[in-house]
Amino acid sequence: MSFFSRLSKLHQAVRQFVPEANALYRRQYATGGTQSALDTLTKVAFFGAGGINFGSPEGPWNHSARLEKRLGNNLKVTALIDPSSEHRQHVLKGKARSEFSSAYEGTKEYNNIENYLASISEDEKPDVVIVGVPPAFHGTTKACSDLEMRLSRTLPHAALFIEKPISSAHVQEVKDVGNDLASRKSLVSVGYFMRYLKVVQKMKDLISQHNLTIMATVARYNSCYTSIEKDHWWKKSISCTPIVEQGTHICDLSRYFGGDVNVESVYAHAVEHWEKPGKLSKIPVNENLIPEDDRIPRIASAVWKYENGAIGTITHGINLHGTKYSAELEVHADGWLFRMVNPYCEPKLYVRSPFSEEAEVFDYPQDDPYLTQMSALIDTVHQRDFVDNEIGEGTGRTGDILSSWNDASKSYELTWAIRYATELRETHNELRKSIS
Numbered sequence: 557m558s559f560f561s562r563l564s565k566l567h568q569a570v571r572q573f574v575p576e577a578n579a580l581y582r583r584q585y586a587t588g589g590t591q592s593a594l595d596t597l598t599k600v601a602f603f604g605a606g607g608i609n610f611g612s613p614e615g616p617w618n619h620s621a622r623l624e625k626r627l628g629n630n631l632k633v634t635a636l637i638d639p640s641s642e643h644r645q646h647v648l649k650g651k652a653r654s655e656f657s658s659a660y661e662g663t664k665e666y667n668n669i670e671n672y673l674a675s676i677s678e679d680e681k682p683d684v685v686i687v688g689v690p691p692a693f694h695g696t697t698k699a700c701s702d703l704e705m706r707l708s709r710t711l712p713h714a715a716l717f718i719e720k721p722i723s724s725a726h727v728q729e730v731k732d733v734g735n736d737l738a739s740r741k742s743l744v745s746v747g748y749f750m751r752y753l754k755v756v757q758k759m760k761d762l763i764s765q766h767n768l769t770i771m772a773t774v775a776r777y778n779s780c781y782t783s784i785e786k787d788h789w790w791k792k793s794i795s796c797t798p799i800v801e802q803g804t805h806i807c808d809l810s811r812y813f814g815g816d817v818n819v820e821s822v823y824a825h826a827v828e829h830w831e832k833p834g835k836l837s838k839i840p841v842n843e844n845l846i847p848e849d850d851r852i853p854r855i856a857s858a859v860w861k862y863e864n865g866a867i868g869t870i871t872h873g874i875n876l877h878g879t880k881y882s883a884e885l886e887v888h889a890d891g892w893l894f895r896m897v898n899p900y901c902e903p904k905l906y907v908r909s910p911f912s913e914e915a916e917v918f919d920y921p922q923d924d925p926y927l928t929q930m931s932a933l934i935d936t937v938h939q940r941d942f943v944d945n946e947i948g949e950g951t952g953r954t955g956d957i958l959s960s961w962n963d964a965s966k967s968y969e970l971t972w973a974i975r976y977a978t979e980l981r982e983t984h985n986e987l988r989k990s991i992s
């Protein structure tokens with residue numbers, strides 16, 4: 557065994573058994589020193605040649621760039637799977653001209669999972685598969701959208717990174733996928749990147765340090781609709797509504813602090829496209845081409861009880877112009893008020909405590925939660941090879957990964973509970989109209 561392997565084994569073993577060491581490590585790699593002496597050649601396959609994996613003017617996300625930063629010369633992209641040859645070519649031509657071109661030398665292109673799995677050689681089997689495709693194409697047990705189950709069966713050693721929302725299917729389908737992944741202890745990370753923000757981890761540390769019981773979470777998220785130019789995003793039948801497609805981030809973050817939600821307690825209202833406050837002046841697609849009952853609501857507000865009796869509330873809207881999204885999360889406890897602002901740009905945390913009525917400010921201007929998220933995945937892949945305890949779905953252990961499939965399925969369920977609750981009011985209105 558090489559020196560580095562022995563060092564790595566010792567290092568990982570310590571972190572496995574000492575939670576504080578784990579948290580400290582997370583903070584250390586989040587400080588910017590990205591490439592690690594412990595990294596080895598890591599083979600990665602990408603599903604999806606779109607914005608989340610390769611960058612977009614809509615926002616700061618770009619998983620390939622974060623992997624390049626973390627792995628450097630240790631990154632080997634073995635496959636790019638996307639039905640659009642135009643998208644694949646666009647990505648690969650750009651990468652061939654980039655600083656990390658060597659990572660993409662020999663990247664094979666496939667138009668679907670069947671062709672990919674049928675022709676993959678032993679040597680090309682990936683360590684990590686990144687899935688960044690629209691939710692309608694994955695997250696179910698049904699042939700043609702059972703991507704996770706097929707990958708987990710055929711490539712059981714590969715860690716799966718799955719973007720949110722983890723599906724567009726019925727919640728039970730998503731839970732069934734979870735059971736299947738757990739039967740193989742697949743290692744899965746879901747892209748709830750906000751959990752990796754330093755302000756979020758700082759809040760977690762303070763809550764744990766002072767042994768606080770959360771009383772309430774109050775969340776708000778407003779996105780910039782003028783820069784969302786994809787037709788399908790504006791169709792309920794495909795995007796499943798903004799609360800499921802996008803509000804899921806802040807619902808998940810609320811759950812990260814409040815715990816499991818009693819989904820039967822959810823009440824919600826939405827402003828629909830046909831209501832006066834729902835008129836938007838700069839929709840970048842031609843909404844007239846979308847049937848009226850397939851158009852998405854503009855703002856939704858919900859309130860619920862957590863299983864432990866605390867309450868949660870969220871307002872999610874698609875009403876801003878420009879490109880900077882705006883979001884906040886408040887967490888309330890006895891004597892304490894935490895307020896996290898601007899998770900996408902210049903995140904800050906304001907903390908009022910029993911020690912000071914003036915809020916203390918924590919500021920991490922260079923924080924890159926997308927990078928921390930990818931680093932956590934890579935670290936956990938390495939850890940898994942060195943620790944005796946298994947890490948993965950169904951084991952209760954996720955290494956440095958902060959969002960498993962099982963946990964993400966509960967956030968998915970919450971967003972659908974909110975959507976259904978907003979539609980109950982609509983149904984009620986329709987019913988009233990029909991009998992009056």
Ligand SMILES: NC(=O)c1ccc[n+]([C@@H]2O[C@H](COP(=O)([O-])OP(=O)(O)OC[C@H]3O[C@@H](n4cnc5c(N)ncnc54)[C@H](O)[C@@H]3O)[C@@H](O)[C@H]2O)c1
Binds near residue numbers: 747786
């Ligand atoms: N976490 C975040 O901050 C964040 C940000 C943006 C997008 N997302 C999520 O990432 C996912 C993808 O979004 P995007 O912005 O990249 O979309 P996109 O439209 O830019 O790209 C999607 C790509 O997937 C391809 N595709 C479609 N079906 C496929 C299949 N079956 N197999 C392989 N490729 C397929 C399309 O051809 C396209 O190239 C969505 O779920 C979205 O919500 C997350």
